[in-house]
Amino acid sequence: MERNQSKNGLVNVLALLAGGLALVVLSRYEKSSSAEVGAVFLLVGLLVSLVSWFQMRLEAREEAERLEVEALSRSRNDSALFSESAAETFPARRAREQFERWLVPAFAVLLCALEGFAVWFFYTSLVQDPGSMSAPDPTLALAAFSGIGLVLFLLGKYASRLAQLEDSRLLRPGASAVLMGALIAGASALVAAGDWAGYPQYDRYLAYALVGLLGLVAVETLIALVFEVYRPRVKGKAARLIYESRIVGLLGQSGGLFSTAAHALDYQFGFKVSETWFYKFFEGALAKLVLVWLGILVACSCVVVIEPGEQGLLERFGRPVDGRGVLEPGLNLKFPWPVDAVVRYETRALQSFNVGYVPDPEKEKERTLLWTRAHYKEEFNLLVASREQQSSGVEGDQTVPVNLITASIPVQYIVRDVRAWAYNHLNASNLIERLGNREVVRYMASVDIDKLMSFGRLEASADLKAAIQKKTDEAKLGVEVVFVGLQDIHPPVGDKRMPVAAAYEAVIGAVAEKEAKILAAEGYRAETLPRAAADAARKLNEAHAAATRKTAIAAGQAGQFAHQVAAYEAAPNVFRQRSYLEAFTKAVGPARKLVIGPTNTHDVITLNLEEKFDQSLLNVGIDTPDKKK
Amino acid sequence: MKKKNPLTLLVGTLLLVIFVALLFCFQVRTTEVAVVTTFGKFSRSITEPGLYLRAPLPIQKIYKFDNRLQNFERKFEQTTTKDAKNLLITVFIGWKVSEPKVFLERFNGDTLKAEQSLENLVRNAKNAVIGSYNFADLISPDPKQVKFDAVEADILKELKASAQTTYGVSVELVGIKQLGLPESITGKVFERMRAERDRLVKQFNGEGEAKSLEIRSDANRKRDELLAKADADSLRILGEAEAAASKDYAVFEQKPDLAVFLLQLKALVGSLKDRTTLVLDEKIPPLNLLNADKPAAK
Numbered sequence: 001m002e003r004n005q006s007k008n009g010l011v012n013v014l015a016l017l018a019g020g021l022a023l024v025v026l027s028r029y030e031k032s033s034s035a036e037v038g039a040v041f042l043l044v045g046l047l048v049s050l051v052s053w054f055q056m057r058l059e060a061r062e063e064a065e066r067l068e069v070e071a072l073s074r075s076r077n078d079s080a081l082f083s084e085s086a087a088e089t090f091p092a093r094r095a096r097e098q099f100e101r102w103l104v105p106a107f108a109v110l111l112c113a114l115e116g117f118a119v120w121f122f123y124t125s126l127v128q129d130p131g132s133m134s135a136p137d138p139t140l141a142l143a144a145f146s147g148i149g150l151v152l153f154l155l156g157k158y159a160s161r162l163a164q165l166e167d168s169r170l171l172r173p174g175a176s177a178v179l180m181g182a183l184i185a186g187a188s189a190l191v192a193a194g195d196w197a198g199y200p201q202y203d204r205y206l207a208y209a210l211v212g213l214l215g216l217v218a219v220e221t222l223i224a225l226v227f228e229v230y231r232p233r234v235k236g237k238a239a240r241l242i243y244e245s246r247i248v249g250l251l252g253q254s255g256g257l258f259s260t261a262a263h264a265l266d267y268q269f270g271f272k273v274s275e276t277w278f279y280k281f282f283e284g285a286l287a288k289l290v291l292v293w294l295g296i297l298v299a300c301s302c303v304v305v306i307e308p309g310e311q312g313l314l315e316r317f318g319r320p321v322d323g324r325g326v327l328e329p330g331l332n333l334k335f336p337w338p339v340d341a342v343v344r345y346e347t348r349a350l351q352s353f354n355v356g357y358v359p360d361p362e363k364e365k366e367r368t369l370l371w372t373r374a375h376y377k378e379e380f381n382l383l384v385a386s387r388e389q390q391s392s393g394v395e396g397d398q399t400v401p402v403n404l405i406t407a408s409i410p411v412q413y414i415v416r417d418v419r420a421w422a423y424n425h426l427n428a429s430n431l432i433e434r435l436g437n438r439e440v441v442r443y444m445a446s447v448d449i450d451k452l453m454s455f456g457r458l459e460a461s462a463d464l465k466a467a468i469q470k471k472t473d474e475a476k477l478g479v480e481v482v483f484v485g486l487q488d489i490h491p492p493v494g495d496k497r498m499p500v501a502a503a504y505e506a507v508i509g510a511v512a513e514k515e516a517k518i519l520a521a522e523g524y525r526a527e528t529l530p531r532a533a534a535d536a537a538r539k540l541n542e543a544h545a546a547a548t549r550k551t552a553i554a555a556g557q558a559g560q561f562a563h564q565v566a567a568y569e570a571a572p573n574v575f576r577q578r579s580y581l582e583a584f585t586k587a588v589g590p591a592r593k594l595v596i597g598p599t600n601t602h603d604v605i606t607l608n609l610e611e612k613f614d615q616s617l618l619n620v621g622i623d624t625p626d627k628k629k
Numbered sequence: 630m631k632k633k634n635p636l637t638l639l640v641g642t643l644l645l646v647i648f649v650a651l652l653f654c655f656q657v658r659t660t661e662v663a664v665v666t667t668f669g670k671f672s673r674s675i676t677e678p679g680l681y682l683r684a685p686l687p688i689q690k691i692y693k694f695d696n697r698l699q700n701f702e703r704k705f706e707q708t709t710t711k712d713a714k715n716l717l718i719t720v721f722i723g724w725k726v727s728e729p730k731v732f733l734e735r736f737n738g739d740t741l742k743a744e745q746s747l748e749n750l751v752r753n754a755k756n757a758v759i760g761s762y763n764f765a766d767l768i769s770p771d772p773k774q775v776k777f778d779a780v781e782a783d784i785l786k787e788l789k790a791s792a793q794t795t796y797g798v799s800v801e802l803v804g805i806k807q808l809g810l811p812e813s814i815t816g817k818v819f820e821r822m823r824a825e826r827d828r829l830v831k832q833f834n835g836e837g838e839a840k841s842l843e844i845r846s847d848a849n850r851k852r853d854e855l856l857a858k859a860d861a862d863s864l865r866i867l868g869e870a871e872a873a874a875s876k877d878y879a880v881f882e883q884k885p886d887l888a889v890f891l892l893q894l895k896a897l898v899g900s901l902k903d904r905t906t907l908v909l910d911e912k913i914p915p916l917n918l919l920n921a922d923k924p925a926a927k
Contacts, residue, residue: 137693140686143651150648291639317680318658338656381815383716383808385770402768403822404815423660425723426697434700434721438777438804445808446772475698475723475802491822500819503826510830514837521841525848532852536859543863547870554874558881564891565884576890581915583894591905595916 005168006060008159009053012174015155016046019181022148023188030135033126033207034191035145038184040118040214041248044111045177048243051107055241056170058096065092108225108242115218122211126204135203138196139338142189149185152178173244180248184210197337198344217245301337306330309348311418315341326418345422347415350482353433355409355440356380357488379406381492382444384452403449404500406492411436411468412483420478428477435475439467457486652685657693662729664692674729692738698723698801699740703748707811708756714764717809720755720784722747723802724792731797746796747788754787767808777805 020042027035156178163171312327334340702721881888
């Protein structure tokens with residue numbers, strides 16, 4: 001029987017080695033993180049089963065030695081033999097004791113360190129690389145993991161049963177490790193199925209779970225080591241295997257899990273719960289429950305719910321199904337996996353891309369957009385033909401007859417034909433963006449920049465929309481272009497040395513200034529002409545007034561003279577003297593007068609007739625600073 | 630011996646059937662083509678979707694490639710046109726696997742490697758074709774002169790034959806995604822654009838000045854015309870008044886000496902109004918009265 005155990009222990013070692021290698025190869029080929037961590041579990045199990053197998057062989061040797069000594073003692077009945085020291089009499093036992101005392105704890109420490117390192121290494125790897133990578137061939141992964149799981153399960157189950165029947169504590173760790181390997185392979189197969197169905201992220205979830213489990217096993221090993229130090233040594237009682245993980249044993253052996261749970265219940269309630277009818281019924285119906293659960297899973301794979309805004313493509317053995325290839329939102333029936341498969345696409349959602357710029361979330365908050373300041377993360381210069389330079393015909397080595405323009409053109413589209421969208425192109429959204437760019441560049445190559453920047457925007461927008469639609473139809477993309485906006489079209493900002501947009505603004509300023517000058521001149525005209533008309537009217541009126549005055553005065557003077565003649569003729573001298581004296585009085589009255597006396601003298605009279613300045617004006621009292629003192 | 634549960638057998642059989650089916654069957658989707666190798670040696674290419682039989686690993690291996698049109702672009706590259714003008718250009722292409730066996734042999738199914746190799750072909754074809762067209766065939770104010778379609782068709786023609794035979798891929802689509810200028814030329818273009826705008830600024834300033842001057846001078850001319858006409862009319866009116874007055878003044882002819890005497894008196898009064906200093910002889914009447922009662926000198 002011991003020979004059988006040892007052989008089975010070796011089988012466990014080989015199974016774990018083969019399973020571990022297979023998982024390593026598959027994890028590399030299928031880019032599976034969970035399989036990588038699973039391979040560590042199998043490596044740890046390999047080391048454990050190797051040590052337990054070695055310990056098994058030591059115990060077998062000890063047992064053989066004991067039987068041999070007993071046989072000798074019975075045949076010779078020589079007490080002298082027993083007078084020798086125990087170490088000399090039982091070398092195999094001595095070797096086993098030394099192994100358990102020194103090598104087993106050392107191995108447990110090594111195991112703990114290895115598990116701890118693996119936890120740290122895989123956790124940091126998973127955190128640093130958060131992407132979920134799809135396996136190159138999920139069906140191959142599914143088949144391979146299932147196969148590995150099945151083989152490990154059969155071997156592990158056999159070893160576990162054997163350990164239970166023969167009550168072999170040393171066979172148990174290897175059997176548990178093999179069953180754990182089977183469990184991990186089965187879980188990896190489920191993950192591969194999820195990947196095949198379009199959910200590659202479950203591989204990472206499983207990898208995280210396995211890393212957590214490995215951490216628990218490491219902690220358990222550490223606690224077992226500490227407890228081993230303080231454990232009371234009872235002679236003749238076999239020591240517990242401190243490198244054996246109870247967690248792995250529980251998870252790896254479903255029977256063990258059940259029996260452990262049953263024992264826990266029996267202990268808690270104080271009677272044999274595991275012998276009640278309910279527990280028996282539950283245990284007996286478990287297979288049926290699992291089958292029903294599998295049936296529900298298969299039934300679920302016969303139903304697919306397409307969400308609003310989505311469409312699904314139904315494929316049977318990879319081929320589109322005639323007549324109902326496109327599934328609309330709602331409940332749809334299909335054959336179960338792997339016969340039928342559905343691939344979903346969001347076709348009703350508005351999709352968009354930008355031509356000419358890369359949006360900047362920070363700058364989008366700005367409320368004022370100016371030509372002289374960049375308002376996107378990146379703005380690309382588009383080439384526009386220069387009409388002026390083209391017509392001038394100036395040529396040179398580097399002279400290119402173009403202008404540069406910055407434009408931000410958002411394009412929005414929706415998927416109209418999901419089959420064309422999904423089946424004709426691998427990365428259709430990239431292609432439509434490139435085609436959109438192509439049409440914008442083509443359009444700008446011959447556009448009139450001044451027209452485009454002013455009244456030609458709507459026309460340009462419509463032209464571009466039609467051109468992009470035509471191009472996407474030619475490429476059989478199955479989309480409808482719903483909007484092409486020309487929202488920012490202006491000269492490039494330029495640089496500090498050569499601000500281009502500012503020069504364009506200066507032109508607009510000059511146009512305004514020109515208008516201002518014309519308006520000022522028109523204002524001058526509007527002011528001058530009415531004023532001139534008024535002056536002219538004034539002059540005419542004054543002339544009329546003067547003429548009227550002149551004729552009236554003439555008439556008056558004529559009438560007055562007629563009367564004066566009559567007076568003159570009545571007394572000519574009196575009239576003359578009177579008139580003379582009246583006039584003299586009136587004329588001389590206000591004038592300064594000097595009357596010269598006798599003229600027969602020889603005196604020379606000098607008269608100073610110059611203007612006399614009024615001296616009082618000089619006597620204005622202004623205090624000088626000196627006076628103030 | 631405990632009797633075997635038939636349900637357990639059923640579940641086991643089902644699992645076994647699924648496992649065997651997965652080992653011996655494989656699917657090719659409508660978007661895929663596949664190559665089957667037996668112990669590493671090519672067996673067959675599959676270009677139609679469906680369910681196919683296979684020998685399990687490691688006897689047969691299945692390589693699947695996406696059969697849809699894939700597109701890529703690489704470098705924004707400087708090149709020269711036929712008329713020796715420099716420009717930068719990006720070209721994108723759309724390609725698909727047409728010969729799965731050749732594709733597997735050349736690139737081991739690696740799409741990235743295929744695109745890197747295709748890039749060399751694209752660069753070669755692009756530079757050759759652009760070098761045979763003038764700059765105005767790409768950028769021109771006349772839309773009819775722009776030959777984007779012809780340039781793309783020529784590049785596609787160059788690529789198609791060599792890509793098919795050498796790489797096992799079919800190039801279906803070529804497009805010009807981006808055109809640009811080298812940095813030094815961009816600076817010059819900025820300079821010229823700015824000079825153009827400066828010229829316009831000066832032009833608008835000059836036009837404003839000229840128009841303003843024109844309006845102002847026109848206004849001045851009209852003002853002067855109005856005032857001159859008003860002056861002329863005033864003179865005419867005054868002349869007419871003079872003529873009318875002269876008829877009344879004819880009455881002075883009755884006593885001309887008296888009329889002159891009176892007018893002189895009036896002129897005298899008018900001329901001696903302000904700031905006049907008169908040096909008068911005491912003999913002038915009525916100043917002669919100052920000496921009338923003076924006693925004779927002894």
